[in-house]
Amino acid sequence: MNPSRAPRPPGPRALPIIGHMIDYTRDPLGFIESCPRDHGDVVAVNMLGNRVYVLQRPEHIEHVLVTRHRQYAKDAFQREVMGGRLLGRGLLTNDGEPWLRQRRLMQPAFHRQRLAAYGRIMTTHARRQVGLWRDGEVRDVNADMMELTLAIVIQSLFGLSLDDGADTVGPALARIMEHFARLQALIFPEWLPTPENLGYRAAIDQLDTLVAGLIRRRREAGGGTDDLLSMLLDAQDENGQRMSDQQLRDEVLTLMLAGHETTSINLAFCFYLLAHHPEAEAALHGELDSVLGGRAPALEDLAALPFTEAVVKEALRLYPPAWSIGREALEADELDGWPIAKGSVMMMNPWTVHRDARLYEEPLAFRPQRWRDGLEQRLPRFAWFPFGGGPRLCIGMSFAMMEARLVLATLAQRFRFERAPDDAVELLPSITLRPRHGLKVRVRARE
Numbered sequence: 001m002n003p004s005r006a007p008r009p010p011g012p013r014a015l016p017i018i019g020h021m022i023d024y025t026r027d028p029l030g031f032i033e034s035c036p037r038d039h040g041d042v043v044a045v046n047m048l049g050n051r052v053y054v055l056q057r058p059e060h061i062e063h064v065l066v067t068r069h070r071q072y073a074k075d076a077f078q079r080e081v082m083g084g085r086l087l088g089r090g091l092l093t094n095d096g097e098p099w100l101r102q103r104r105l106m107q108p109a110f111h112r113q114r115l116a117a118y119g120r121i122m123t124t125h126a127r128r129q130v131g132l133w134r135d136g137e138v139r140d141v142n143a144d145m146m147e148l149t150l151a152i153v154i155q156s157l158f159g160l161s162l163d164d165g166a167d168t169v170g171p172a173l174a175r176i177m178e179h180f181a182r183l184q185a186l187i188f189p190e191w192l193p194t195p196e197n198l199g200y201r202a203a204i205d206q207l208d209t210l211v212a213g214l215i216r217r218r219r220e221a222g223g224g225t226d227d228l229l230s231m232l233l234d235a236q237d238e239n240g241q242r243m244s245d246q247q248l249r250d251e252v253l254t255l256m257l258a259g260h261e262t263t264s265i266n267l268a269f270c271f272y273l274l275a276h277h278p279e280a281e282a283a284l285h286g287e288l289d290s291v292l293g294g295r296a297p298a299l300e301d302l303a304a305l306p307f308t309e310a311v312v313k314e315a316l317r318l319y320p321p322a323w324s325i326g327r328e329a330l331e332a333d334e335l336d337g338w339p340i341a342k343g344s345v346m347m348m349n350p351w352t353v354h355r356d357a358r359l360y361e362e363p364l365a366f367r368p369q370r371w372r373d374g375l376e377q378r379l380p381r382f383a384w385f386p387f388g389g390g391p392r393l394c395i396g397m398s399f400a401m402m403e404a405r406l407v408l409a410t411l412a413q414r415f416r417f418e419r420a421p422d423d424a425v426e427l428l429p430s431i432t433l434r435p436r437h438g439l440k441v442r443v444r445a446r447e
Protein backbone atom coordinates (compact mmCIF):
# COMPACT_ATOMS: atom_id res chain seq x y z
CA MET A 1 0.00 0.00 0.00
CA ASN A 2 1.14 3.53 -0.67
CA PRO A 3 2.36 4.63 2.82
CA SER A 4 0.63 8.03 2.55
CA ARG A 5 -2.73 6.22 2.11
CA ALA A 6 -2.22 3.73 4.94
CA PRO A 7 -4.38 4.17 8.08
CA ARG A 8 -2.61 6.37 10.60
CA PRO A 9 -2.93 6.68 14.34
CA PRO A 10 -4.48 9.90 15.61
CA GLY A 11 -2.36 13.00 16.10
CA PRO A 12 -2.41 16.78 16.34
CA ARG A 13 -3.30 18.86 13.27
CA ALA A 14 -0.16 19.63 11.22
CA LEU A 15 0.95 22.67 9.21
CA PRO A 16 1.87 22.04 5.56
CA ILE A 17 5.56 21.13 4.99
CA ILE A 18 6.86 22.06 8.43
CA GLY A 19 4.34 19.80 10.19
CA HIS A 20 4.65 20.06 13.99
CA MET A 21 8.23 21.23 14.03
CA ILE A 22 7.48 24.75 15.27
CA ASP A 23 5.15 23.57 18.06
CA TYR A 24 7.72 20.99 19.06
CA THR A 25 10.77 23.28 19.19
CA ARG A 26 8.81 26.03 20.95
CA ASP A 27 8.02 23.71 23.87
CA PRO A 28 9.31 20.15 23.39
CA LEU A 29 8.17 18.85 26.78
CA GLY A 30 4.72 20.43 26.49
CA PHE A 31 4.39 19.00 22.99
CA ILE A 32 5.31 15.43 23.92
CA GLU A 33 3.05 15.62 26.98
CA SER A 34 0.11 16.66 24.82
CA CYS A 35 0.52 13.66 22.49
CA PRO A 36 -0.55 10.85 24.85
CA ARG A 37 -2.84 13.16 26.83
CA ASP A 38 -4.85 14.31 23.80
CA HIS A 39 -4.39 11.54 21.24
CA GLY A 40 -3.49 8.18 22.82
CA ASP A 41 -0.59 5.77 23.21
CA VAL A 42 0.57 5.75 19.58
CA VAL A 43 0.46 9.25 18.11
CA ALA A 44 1.29 10.25 14.53
CA VAL A 45 3.32 13.44 14.23
CA ASN A 46 4.96 15.13 11.27
CA MET A 47 8.40 16.75 11.56
CA LEU A 48 9.39 18.57 8.36
CA GLY A 49 7.63 15.93 6.29
CA ASN A 50 9.09 13.01 8.26
CA ARG A 51 6.64 10.61 9.84
CA VAL A 52 7.16 10.30 13.58
CA TYR A 53 5.28 8.08 16.05
CA VAL A 54 5.25 9.09 19.68
CA LEU A 55 5.00 5.94 21.84
CA GLN A 56 3.78 5.91 25.43
CA ARG A 57 3.17 2.27 26.34
CA PRO A 58 6.12 0.32 27.84
CA GLU A 59 5.38 -2.76 25.72
CA HIS A 60 5.57 -0.70 22.51
CA ILE A 61 8.91 0.71 23.60
CA GLU A 62 10.13 -2.81 24.35
CA HIS A 63 9.02 -3.85 20.86
CA VAL A 64 11.26 -1.20 19.27
CA LEU A 65 14.29 -1.32 21.59
CA VAL A 66 14.40 -5.06 22.30
CA THR A 67 12.06 -7.42 20.43
CA ARG A 68 12.56 -5.90 16.97
CA HIS A 69 15.78 -4.00 17.62
CA ARG A 70 17.34 -5.28 14.37
CA GLN A 71 14.63 -3.47 12.42
CA TYR A 72 15.34 -0.13 14.09
CA ALA A 73 18.48 2.00 13.86
CA LYS A 74 19.44 5.33 15.38
CA ASP A 75 17.27 8.08 13.91
CA ALA A 76 18.48 10.82 11.57
CA PHE A 77 18.80 13.35 14.40
CA GLN A 78 21.28 11.15 16.27
CA ARG A 79 22.99 9.88 13.13
CA GLU A 80 23.36 13.11 11.19
CA VAL A 81 22.91 16.02 13.59
CA MET A 82 24.48 14.75 16.83
CA GLY A 83 26.66 12.41 14.78
CA GLY A 84 27.87 15.23 12.50
CA ARG A 85 30.67 17.51 13.56
CA LEU A 86 30.04 16.93 17.27
CA LEU A 87 30.14 13.20 18.03
CA GLY A 88 30.94 11.81 14.57
CA ARG A 89 30.94 8.01 14.61
CA GLY A 90 31.44 7.62 18.35
CA LEU A 91 29.69 4.80 20.20
CA LEU A 92 26.47 6.74 20.83
CA THR A 93 25.87 7.74 17.19
CA ASN A 94 27.47 4.82 15.33
CA ASP A 95 25.41 1.90 14.01
CA GLY A 96 25.64 -1.60 12.53
CA GLU A 97 28.82 -3.65 12.44
CA PRO A 98 31.22 -0.72 13.22
CA TRP A 99 29.16 0.07 16.34
CA LEU A 100 29.24 -3.57 17.49
CA ARG A 101 33.02 -3.79 17.05
CA GLN A 102 33.59 -0.64 19.11
CA ARG A 103 31.07 -1.70 21.79
CA ARG A 104 32.85 -5.04 22.23
CA LEU A 105 36.16 -3.26 22.44
CA MET A 106 35.03 -0.88 25.18
CA GLN A 107 32.79 -3.19 27.21
CA PRO A 108 35.62 -4.63 29.40
CA ALA A 109 36.31 -1.13 30.78
CA PHE A 110 32.84 -1.25 32.36
CA HIS A 111 33.07 -4.75 33.86
CA ARG A 112 32.39 -5.29 37.54
CA GLN A 113 36.08 -5.81 38.43
CA ARG A 114 36.95 -2.40 37.01
CA LEU A 115 34.20 -0.60 38.88
CA ALA A 116 35.93 -1.04 42.27
CA ALA A 117 38.84 1.14 41.18
CA TYR A 118 36.43 3.71 39.76
CA GLY A 119 34.59 3.70 43.11
CA ARG A 120 37.74 4.88 44.88
CA ILE A 121 38.20 7.70 42.37
CA MET A 122 34.55 8.73 42.84
CA THR A 123 34.72 8.90 46.64
CA THR A 124 38.04 10.80 46.54
CA HIS A 125 36.50 13.48 44.33
CA ALA A 126 33.29 13.60 46.39
CA ARG A 127 35.30 14.13 49.60
CA ARG A 128 37.19 16.95 47.91
CA GLN A 129 33.81 18.56 47.15
CA VAL A 130 32.87 18.34 50.86
CA GLY A 131 35.86 20.58 51.54
CA LEU A 132 34.71 23.15 48.98
CA TRP A 133 31.23 23.84 50.35
CA ARG A 134 30.83 26.40 53.16
CA ASP A 135 28.02 26.23 55.70
CA GLY A 136 25.07 28.43 54.68
CA GLU A 137 26.19 29.39 51.18
CA VAL A 138 23.98 29.12 48.10
CA ARG A 139 25.62 26.90 45.47
CA ASP A 140 24.81 26.22 41.86
CA VAL A 141 24.93 22.47 42.41
CA ASN A 142 24.60 21.90 38.67
CA ALA A 143 27.90 23.73 38.01
CA ASP A 144 29.55 21.93 40.96
CA MET A 145 28.44 18.52 39.75
CA MET A 146 29.50 19.20 36.13
CA GLU A 147 33.05 19.82 37.33
CA LEU A 148 33.04 16.88 39.72
CA THR A 149 31.67 14.32 37.26
CA LEU A 150 33.99 15.55 34.49
CA ALA A 151 37.01 15.05 36.74
CA ILE A 152 35.74 11.55 37.66
CA VAL A 153 35.20 10.40 34.09
CA ILE A 154 38.56 11.76 32.88
CA GLN A 155 40.45 10.08 35.69
CA SER A 156 38.50 6.78 35.56
CA LEU A 157 38.39 6.23 31.82
CA PHE A 158 41.41 8.15 30.56
CA GLY A 159 43.77 7.82 33.56
CA LEU A 160 44.36 11.59 33.60
CA SER A 161 43.68 14.49 35.90
CA LEU A 162 41.84 17.57 34.70
CA ASP A 163 44.16 20.18 33.31
CA ASP A 164 43.86 23.88 32.63
CA GLY A 165 41.64 23.50 29.55
CA ALA A 166 38.86 21.85 31.56
CA ASP A 167 37.11 25.09 32.47
CA THR A 168 36.24 25.56 28.80
CA VAL A 169 34.01 22.46 28.88
CA GLY A 170 31.11 24.00 30.85
CA PRO A 171 30.56 27.06 28.61
CA ALA A 172 31.23 25.11 25.39
CA LEU A 173 28.76 22.42 26.37
CA ALA A 174 26.13 24.99 27.37
CA ARG A 175 26.50 26.60 23.92
CA ILE A 176 26.17 23.23 22.18
CA MET A 177 23.06 22.27 24.17
CA GLU A 178 21.43 25.64 23.40
CA HIS A 179 22.20 25.01 19.73
CA PHE A 180 20.37 21.68 19.61
CA ALA A 181 17.31 23.23 21.24
CA ARG A 182 16.95 25.78 18.40
CA LEU A 183 14.83 25.26 15.33
CA GLN A 184 17.62 26.65 13.13
CA ALA A 185 19.90 23.80 14.15
CA LEU A 186 17.36 21.30 12.90
CA ILE A 187 16.55 23.14 9.67
CA PHE A 188 19.92 24.50 8.42
CA PRO A 189 22.73 22.05 7.67
CA GLU A 190 25.74 22.54 9.93
CA TRP A 191 28.08 23.47 7.05
CA LEU A 192 26.11 26.71 6.37
CA PRO A 193 28.10 29.58 7.89
CA THR A 194 25.17 31.16 9.78
CA PRO A 195 26.08 33.04 12.99
CA GLU A 196 24.35 30.25 14.93
CA ASN A 197 26.41 27.56 13.21
CA LEU A 198 29.65 29.51 13.63
CA GLY A 199 29.09 29.79 17.38
CA TYR A 200 28.33 26.07 17.55
CA ARG A 201 31.47 25.20 15.59
CA ALA A 202 33.62 27.39 17.84
CA ALA A 203 32.29 25.53 20.88
CA ILE A 204 33.16 22.17 19.27
CA ASP A 205 36.64 23.48 18.42
CA GLN A 206 37.19 24.16 22.12
CA LEU A 207 36.20 20.61 23.04
CA ASP A 208 38.40 19.27 20.23
CA THR A 209 41.40 21.12 21.63
CA LEU A 210 40.77 19.57 25.04
CA VAL A 211 40.32 16.05 23.62
CA ALA A 212 43.49 16.38 21.49
CA GLY A 213 45.34 17.41 24.65
CA LEU A 214 44.02 14.37 26.56
CA ILE A 215 45.08 11.99 23.79
CA ARG A 216 48.50 13.61 23.54
CA ARG A 217 49.07 13.45 27.30
CA ARG A 218 48.04 9.80 27.41
CA ARG A 219 50.38 8.96 24.51
CA GLU A 220 53.25 10.82 26.16
CA ALA A 221 52.68 9.02 29.47
CA GLY A 222 53.31 5.78 27.55
CA GLY A 223 52.03 2.23 28.16
CA GLY A 224 51.61 0.24 31.33
CA THR A 225 48.11 1.48 32.11
CA ASP A 226 44.86 -0.33 31.50
CA ASP A 227 42.41 2.56 31.29
CA LEU A 228 39.88 2.80 28.48
CA LEU A 229 41.86 5.41 26.56
CA SER A 230 44.92 3.12 26.51
CA MET A 231 42.70 0.27 25.29
CA LEU A 232 41.46 2.48 22.45
CA LEU A 233 45.01 3.58 21.59
CA ASP A 234 46.30 -0.02 21.55
CA ALA A 235 43.33 -1.59 19.76
CA GLN A 236 44.00 -3.18 16.38
CA ASP A 237 41.59 -4.83 14.01
CA GLU A 238 42.12 -8.28 12.44
CA ASN A 239 44.44 -6.70 9.84
CA GLY A 240 46.59 -5.06 12.49
CA GLN A 241 45.16 -1.61 11.70
CA ARG A 242 44.90 0.89 14.52
CA MET A 243 41.89 3.13 15.03
CA SER A 244 42.01 6.30 12.93
CA ASP A 245 42.67 9.59 14.75
CA GLN A 246 39.16 10.73 13.82
CA GLN A 247 37.55 7.59 15.30
CA LEU A 248 39.65 7.96 18.44
CA ARG A 249 38.58 11.59 18.77
CA ASP A 250 34.92 10.65 18.29
CA GLU A 251 35.06 7.93 20.97
CA VAL A 252 36.90 10.07 23.51
CA LEU A 253 34.59 13.05 23.04
CA THR A 254 31.51 10.81 23.23
CA LEU A 255 32.68 9.20 26.47
CA MET A 256 33.69 12.52 27.95
CA LEU A 257 30.30 14.13 27.20
CA ALA A 258 27.99 11.13 27.72
CA GLY A 259 29.98 10.15 30.81
CA HIS A 260 29.63 13.36 32.78
CA GLU A 261 26.74 15.57 31.66
CA THR A 262 23.96 13.05 32.43
CA THR A 263 25.28 11.95 35.82
CA SER A 264 25.83 15.56 36.78
CA ILE A 265 22.24 16.51 35.94
CA ASN A 266 20.96 13.57 37.96
CA LEU A 267 23.03 14.46 41.04
CA ALA A 268 22.10 18.14 40.86
CA PHE A 269 18.40 17.20 40.79
CA CYS A 270 18.90 14.88 43.77
CA PHE A 271 20.14 17.82 45.88
CA TYR A 272 17.47 20.15 44.55
CA LEU A 273 14.65 17.68 45.23
CA LEU A 274 15.98 16.92 48.72
CA ALA A 275 16.04 20.67 49.45
CA HIS A 276 12.34 20.73 48.54
CA HIS A 277 11.44 17.56 50.46
CA PRO A 278 12.81 17.65 54.01
CA GLU A 279 10.96 14.44 54.95
CA ALA A 280 12.79 12.50 52.23
CA GLU A 281 16.05 14.10 53.29
CA ALA A 282 15.45 13.05 56.92
CA ALA A 283 14.91 9.44 55.79
CA LEU A 284 18.13 9.61 53.78
CA HIS A 285 20.08 10.95 56.77
CA GLY A 286 18.58 8.21 58.94
CA GLU A 287 19.89 5.55 56.57
CA LEU A 288 23.33 7.14 56.14
CA ASP A 289 23.82 7.65 59.88
CA SER A 290 22.71 4.17 60.90
CA VAL A 291 24.67 2.31 58.20
CA LEU A 292 27.83 4.42 58.11
CA GLY A 293 27.90 5.89 61.61
CA GLY A 294 29.99 8.84 60.44
CA ARG A 295 32.43 6.75 58.36
CA ALA A 296 32.90 7.83 54.71
CA PRO A 297 30.88 5.63 52.33
CA ALA A 298 32.66 3.12 50.09
CA LEU A 299 31.57 0.84 47.28
CA GLU A 300 31.00 -2.06 49.72
CA ASP A 301 28.40 0.01 51.60
CA LEU A 302 26.09 0.57 48.64
CA ALA A 303 24.09 -2.65 49.05
CA ALA A 304 23.13 -1.50 52.56
CA LEU A 305 21.91 1.90 51.30
CA PRO A 306 18.60 1.19 49.48
CA PHE A 307 17.06 4.57 50.29
CA THR A 308 20.07 6.36 48.80
CA GLU A 309 19.51 4.34 45.64
CA ALA A 310 15.79 5.16 45.73
CA VAL A 311 16.56 8.90 45.81
CA VAL A 312 18.74 8.52 42.71
CA LYS A 313 16.08 6.45 40.91
CA GLU A 314 13.27 8.81 41.81
CA ALA A 315 15.28 11.81 40.55
CA LEU A 316 15.97 9.87 37.32
CA ARG A 317 12.25 9.17 37.04
CA LEU A 318 11.14 12.78 37.41
CA TYR A 319 14.06 14.39 35.57
CA PRO A 320 15.45 11.79 33.14
CA PRO A 321 18.62 13.39 31.71
CA ALA A 322 18.06 11.44 28.45
CA TRP A 323 14.46 12.57 28.19
CA SER A 324 13.73 11.29 24.68
CA ILE A 325 15.09 8.32 22.70
CA GLY A 326 14.63 7.95 18.95
CA ARG A 327 14.86 5.13 16.41
CA GLU A 328 14.19 4.88 12.68
CA ALA A 329 12.41 1.92 11.05
CA LEU A 330 14.73 0.16 8.59
CA GLU A 331 11.80 -1.77 7.18
CA ALA A 332 8.00 -1.76 7.42
CA ASP A 333 6.55 -2.98 10.71
CA GLU A 334 3.27 -3.04 12.61
CA LEU A 335 2.61 -1.67 16.07
CA ASP A 336 -0.66 -1.88 17.98
CA GLY A 337 -2.39 -2.73 14.69
CA TRP A 338 -0.99 0.35 12.89
CA PRO A 339 1.24 -0.09 9.86
CA ILE A 340 4.65 1.52 10.36
CA ALA A 341 6.29 2.59 7.10
CA LYS A 342 9.99 2.13 6.49
CA GLY A 343 11.82 5.33 7.45
CA SER A 344 9.35 6.30 10.19
CA VAL A 345 10.84 7.61 13.41
CA MET A 346 9.77 6.13 16.75
CA MET A 347 9.99 8.63 19.58
CA MET A 348 10.11 7.11 23.08
CA ASN A 349 10.10 9.57 25.94
CA PRO A 350 11.18 8.71 29.46
CA TRP A 351 9.87 12.19 30.39
CA THR A 352 6.22 11.27 29.70
CA VAL A 353 6.34 7.53 30.44
CA HIS A 354 7.92 8.19 33.87
CA ARG A 355 5.04 10.61 34.62
CA ASP A 356 2.20 8.32 33.48
CA ALA A 357 -0.49 8.00 36.18
CA ARG A 358 -1.33 4.49 34.93
CA LEU A 359 2.17 3.40 35.97
CA TYR A 360 2.92 5.53 39.03
CA GLU A 361 0.70 6.66 41.87
CA GLU A 362 0.90 10.44 42.25
CA PRO A 363 3.35 10.51 39.37
CA LEU A 364 4.46 14.12 39.82
CA ALA A 365 5.35 13.71 43.50
CA PHE A 366 8.95 13.11 44.59
CA ARG A 367 8.56 9.98 46.73
CA PRO A 368 11.73 7.88 46.90
CA GLN A 369 9.96 5.45 49.23
CA ARG A 370 7.84 4.26 46.29
CA TRP A 371 10.87 2.21 45.18
CA ARG A 372 10.78 0.14 48.36
CA ASP A 373 9.39 -3.40 48.28
CA GLY A 374 10.42 -4.17 44.73
CA LEU A 375 8.40 -1.61 42.73
CA GLU A 376 10.82 -2.02 39.84
CA GLN A 377 10.02 -5.75 39.57
CA ARG A 378 6.27 -5.04 39.59
CA LEU A 379 6.42 -2.38 36.87
CA PRO A 380 6.43 -3.29 33.17
CA ARG A 381 9.98 -3.46 31.84
CA PHE A 382 10.03 -0.07 30.11
CA ALA A 383 8.03 1.90 32.68
CA TRP A 384 11.38 3.23 34.02
CA PHE A 385 14.06 3.43 31.35
CA PRO A 386 16.41 6.35 31.99
CA PHE A 387 19.27 4.32 30.48
CA GLY A 388 17.39 3.08 27.41
CA GLY A 389 17.36 -0.68 26.79
CA GLY A 390 18.17 -3.58 24.50
CA PRO A 391 21.58 -3.84 22.83
CA ARG A 392 22.02 -0.04 22.93
CA LEU A 393 21.50 0.12 26.69
CA CYS A 394 23.76 2.80 28.17
CA ILE A 395 27.24 1.29 28.48
CA GLY A 396 27.87 3.49 31.53
CA MET A 397 24.74 2.51 33.50
CA SER A 398 26.51 0.70 36.37
CA PHE A 399 29.21 3.36 36.41
CA ALA A 400 26.58 6.11 36.64
CA MET A 401 24.45 4.41 39.31
CA MET A 402 27.52 3.75 41.42
CA GLU A 403 28.82 7.29 41.00
CA ALA A 404 25.47 8.91 41.83
CA ARG A 405 25.02 6.83 45.00
CA LEU A 406 28.60 7.35 46.22
CA VAL A 407 28.64 11.10 45.58
CA LEU A 408 25.14 11.58 47.02
CA ALA A 409 25.96 9.53 50.14
CA THR A 410 29.26 11.39 50.72
CA LEU A 411 27.74 14.85 50.38
CA ALA A 412 24.40 14.18 52.12
CA GLN A 413 26.27 12.65 55.06
CA ARG A 414 27.95 16.03 55.68
CA PHE A 415 25.34 18.53 54.43
CA ARG A 416 21.64 19.34 54.55
CA PHE A 417 20.07 21.10 51.60
CA GLU A 418 17.66 24.01 51.85
CA ARG A 419 15.72 25.94 49.27
CA ALA A 420 17.53 29.00 47.98
CA PRO A 421 15.70 32.23 47.07
CA ASP A 422 14.56 32.34 43.43
CA ASP A 423 15.24 28.68 42.86
CA ALA A 424 12.68 28.05 40.11
CA VAL A 425 13.95 25.63 37.45
CA GLU A 426 13.88 26.39 33.76
CA LEU A 427 14.47 23.23 31.80
CA LEU A 428 16.40 23.17 28.54
CA PRO A 429 15.33 20.07 26.61
CA SER A 430 18.24 19.52 24.25
CA ILE A 431 20.25 16.31 23.76
CA THR A 432 19.94 16.11 27.53
CA LEU A 433 17.41 17.71 29.84
CA ARG A 434 19.50 20.29 31.62
CA PRO A 435 18.56 23.12 33.95
CA ARG A 436 19.10 26.14 31.71
CA HIS A 437 20.31 28.50 34.44
CA GLY A 438 21.70 25.95 36.88
CA LEU A 439 20.15 24.68 40.12
CA LYS A 440 20.48 26.76 43.27
CA VAL A 441 20.53 25.11 46.67
CA ARG A 442 21.65 26.38 50.10
CA VAL A 443 24.06 23.94 51.75
CA ARG A 444 24.15 23.59 55.55
CA ALA A 445 26.82 21.65 57.37
CA ARG A 446 25.35 18.84 59.49
CA GLU A 447 26.35 18.75 63.13
Ligand code: HEM
Nearest residue numbers: 091092258259262263266322386387388392394395396400
Ligand atom coordinates in the same frame (compact mmCIF):
# COMPACT_ATOMS: atom_id res chain seq x y z
C1 HEM B 1 22.53 9.16 34.79
C2 HEM B 1 23.47 8.94 33.89
C3 HEM B 1 23.22 8.46 32.49
C4 HEM B 1 22.06 8.42 31.76
C5 HEM B 1 20.66 8.86 32.18
C6 HEM B 1 22.39 7.84 30.49
C7 HEM B 1 21.47 7.57 29.48
C8 HEM B 1 21.77 6.90 28.31
C9 HEM B 1 20.80 6.42 27.36
C10 HEM B 1 19.29 6.60 27.45
C11 HEM B 1 21.47 5.81 26.35
C12 HEM B 1 20.85 5.10 25.15
C13 HEM B 1 20.53 6.06 24.03
C14 HEM B 1 19.74 5.37 22.91
O1 HEM B 1 19.29 4.25 23.05
O2 HEM B 1 19.57 6.00 21.86
C15 HEM B 1 22.88 5.91 26.66
C16 HEM B 1 23.90 5.43 25.86
C17 HEM B 1 25.23 5.63 26.14
N1 HEM B 1 25.78 6.12 27.30
FE1 HEM B 1 24.77 6.74 28.91
N2 HEM B 1 23.74 7.59 30.44
C18 HEM B 1 24.28 7.94 31.66
C19 HEM B 1 25.60 7.80 32.04
C20 HEM B 1 26.63 7.41 31.23
C21 HEM B 1 28.00 7.27 31.63
C22 HEM B 1 28.54 7.50 33.04
C23 HEM B 1 28.72 6.92 30.51
C24 HEM B 1 30.19 6.63 30.34
C25 HEM B 1 31.04 6.54 31.32
C26 HEM B 1 27.77 6.82 29.41
C27 HEM B 1 28.08 6.51 28.11
C28 HEM B 1 27.15 6.15 27.16
C29 HEM B 1 27.51 5.66 25.83
C30 HEM B 1 28.92 5.56 25.26
C31 HEM B 1 26.30 5.32 25.20
C32 HEM B 1 26.14 4.71 23.81
C33 HEM B 1 26.10 3.21 24.01
C34 HEM B 1 25.84 2.41 22.75
O3 HEM B 1 25.02 2.84 21.93
O4 HEM B 1 26.44 1.35 22.62
N3 HEM B 1 26.52 7.11 29.89
N4 HEM B 1 23.04 6.56 27.86
